[in-house]
Amino acid sequence: MTTGRADTDPANFPEIQTGGSLMIAWQIKGKRVLLVGGGEVAATRLVHLLSADALVTIIAPSPLHPEVSFRLQQFPNSLTWIDRPFMPTDLLDHPDTYSLVLTAIDDPVASSAIYNLAHQLKIPANIADVPSECDFYFGSVHRDGPLQIMVSTNGKGPRLASAIRKLVAKALPRNAGRAIEQMGELRKELRTVAPEQREGKRRMEWIKQVSDAYGWEDMGEMTGEDMKNLVAWYKKQPEEGEEDGVVVPTPDELRALRKENKKEDVVQKKVDAHQA
Ligand SMILES: C[C@@]1(CC(=O)O)C2=NC(=C\c3[nH]c(c(CCC(=O)O)c3CC(=O)O)Cc3[nH]c(c(CC(=O)O)c3CCC(=O)O)/C=C3\N/C(=C\2)[C@@H](CCC(=O)O)[C@]3(C)CC(=O)O)/[C@H]1CCC(=O)O
Ligand SMILES: NC(=O)c1ccc[n+]([C@@H]2O[C@H](COP(=O)([O-])OP(=O)(O)OC[C@H]3O[C@@H](n4cnc5c(N)ncnc54)[C@H](O)[C@@H]3O)[C@@H](O)[C@H]2O)c1
Numbered sequence: 508m509t510t511g512r513a514d515t516d517p518a519n520f521p522e523i524q525t526g527g528s529l530m531i532a533w534q535i536k537g538k539r540v541l542l543v544g545g546g547e548v549a550a551t552r553l554v555h556l557l558s559a560d561a562l563v564t565i566i567a568p569s570p571l572h573p574e575v576s577f578r579l580q581q582f583p584n585s586l587t588w589i590d591r592p593f594m595p596t597d598l599l600d601h602p603d604t605y606s607l608v609l610t611a612i613d614d615p616v617a618s619s620a621i622y623n624l625a626h627q628l629k630i631p632a633n634i635a636d637v638p639s640e641c642d643f644y645f646g647s648v649h650r651d652g653p654l655q656i657m658v659s660t661n662g663k664g665p666r667l668a669s670a671i672r673k674l675v676a677k678a679l680p681r682n683a684g685r686a687i688e689q690m691g692e693l694r695k696e697l698r699t700v701a702p703e704q705r706e707g708k709r710r711m712e713w714i715k716q717v718s719d720a721y722g723w724e725d726m727g728e729m730t731g732e733d734m735k736n737l738v739a740w741y742k743k744q745p746e747e748g749e750e751d752g753v754v755v756p757t758p759d760e761l762r763a764l765r766k767e768n769k770k771e772d773v774v775q776k777k778v779d780a781h782q783a
Contacts, residue, residue, distance in 0.1 A: 528644065528661055536560035538606040543567065543593045543621055548611035548635050550574035557582055558650060564605075566593045567612075593617060598624045608632040638662045647672040651684030653691060682727035689729050690718065696738050709753055713741055716755045725758040736764045743778045754781055 540556055542549055545567030553575060556563050565575065566589045579586050589597075598608070598621075608625040609632070610618050622640040625632035634640035646657035647668040658672045680686070694714055701710050717737070721729075729737075740756055756764075760777060 526661075528659065530657065530659065532655060533559070535606060537562065539564060539604055540607040540609065541566065541597070541605045542609045542611070543617075544611035544613075544635075545571040545575045545588075546611060546613070547572055547574075550578070552609050552611055552635075552645075553578050553586075555645065555648065557585065561585070561607075563587070564589065566591070566597055568592050593621060595620070595624055598628060598630075602628050605630050609635070611635040649676045649679075651679070652688045654679075654684045654687050680723035683723060686723045686726035689726050689734075690714075693717065693729075693734055693737065696734060697741060700738055700742060709744075712753045713755065716753060720755055721758055729761075730765070732765055733761055736761060740778055754778070756781060 535556070536559060539562045542552055542556070542563050542565045545565055549565065549567065550572050553563065553565075557578065562585050564587045565571075565579075567575075568591050571579075571588070579588055593610075593612075598605070608621065608630050610621050612618055612635075615637070618634045618637060619640060622632050622634050622637075631642040632640070633643055633645060635645075638644065644659060644662055646659040647665070648658075649656040649672050656672070656675055658668045658675065660668045697710055697714065737756070744753060756777065760781065764777065
């Protein structure tokens with residue numbers, strides 16, 4: 508956040524340790540990915556790709572790993588299987604088809620050839636187990652609805668990444684994923700009732716206060732009715748003073764509204780009482 512004051516003391520700026528990788532959440536939904544190989548590692552790649560709603564062409568000769576066969580049945584609209592080894596024309600004849608190329612095959616020579624073709628066509632590629640032929644590495648991923656946590660050791664110790672991922676998952680609040688899902692709903696709802704650009708600052712302050720004031724349990728257990736009451740509360744707030752006028756109900760106040768009748772003036776009364 509800008510303070511309006513030019514602060515030039517480097518001690519106030521984040522320290523930078525170079526030599527890492529760029530950690531991003533790639534929006535691959537609806538885009539096509541080439542996955543070469545149909546074994547155990549290919550099955551793990553499919554878990555990541557399907558979780559991200561990608562479309563996947565799998566090229567691998569029979570037999571497939573049972574999990575890969577299962578995914579083909581489970582996601583017939585997202586997955587296509589070509590039952591043979593990879594051929595260079597798979598890429599050369601389709602230079603604009605694939606957003607991403609992954610290999611998970613037990614053939615280092617074929618792997619390198621595929622990497623070189625992808626490189627030539629400027630398609631990002633991951634060659635499982637060959638860091639020098641990876642434009643990006645996979646990480647160890649924990650998923651709970653919209654919550655996605657990726658642990659990477661930047662190639663130093665994949666098994667340790669897996670161990671850290673398990674530790675992190677254990678330390679999370681029980682319903683973190685659900686609470687985040689609910690927060691997404693609330694943010695969406697607020698943007699529809701207060702879409703104007705000038706509302707942005709107030710809206711953000713409101714969401715910040717809700718995020719800070721509500722525990723994970725409160726957030727996870729919020730009902731549709733609670734959200735309507737919260738949005739009604741927001742709308743009843745005085746607009747003057749922008750973010751300074753923003754007050755959120757406590758979780759108890761919000762729950763109390765459930766039992767009372769749903770007339771808007773009840774919300775108005777509570778807003779007034781809270782601000783008094
Ligand atoms: C995280 C995970 C994600 C996934 O693949 O889904 C992943 N490897 C996992 C497991 C795993 N892989 C290996 C073992 C055996 C034990 C060991 O060697 O430690 C185990 C552990 C096991 O099987 O228990 C063998 C291995 N892997 C690589 C090499 C080559 C090298 O390092 O040079 C070798 C040695 C081959 C050899 O020695 O011949 C390379 C890579 N593996 C990566 C990712 C990338 C770096 C990510 C990072 O460092 O954070 C990177 C660079 C490229 C890539 O593949 O993207 C997944 C855990 C998923 C989970 O359980 O949650
Ligand atoms: N990064 C990781 O997490 C990790 C972990 C373990 C193994 N690996 C590596 O990943 C690779 C695959 O491992 P796996 O356990 O899935 O092996 P696997 O033997 O189970 O599967 C290999 C698959 O590749 C297919 N294949 C081989 N040559 C092909 C070609 N030219 N075209 C298309 N398909 C081809 C096979 O038919 C098979 O489906 C190996 O190199 C292994 O060392 C990576």
